[in-house]
Amino acid sequence: MTPARKPDKAARPSARRGTSPFDASAIAPVQFDLFPVKPVVDVLDARAVVGPRTGVEDLVRVRLRPNDAPHLVFHDRHGWYCESHGPSCHAVTLAREEVKGGTHVD
């Protein structure tokens, strides 16, 4: 009869050195495969939201995912920044692209 199958993992210990596929899947962000959602970027009317005399040139609401809390991104004389996270927030990049992209028709 056929001899019992040897478990591959036990027979090849070198394959387990370093990062195994299981470890990688536990660490790597998998939401790109499971949730291929696009950020929601809404260009707002700064004067309507902040006030008619505001110095804010652009005001953009960004949701990195639809169910996330929105980031409010301001563009004024200080530059671009997220209300909650400052100028380095990823939402700032998305907001600038949206405004400069010219997809917003006022």
Ligand SMILES: [Zn+2]
């Ligand atoms: Zn933010």
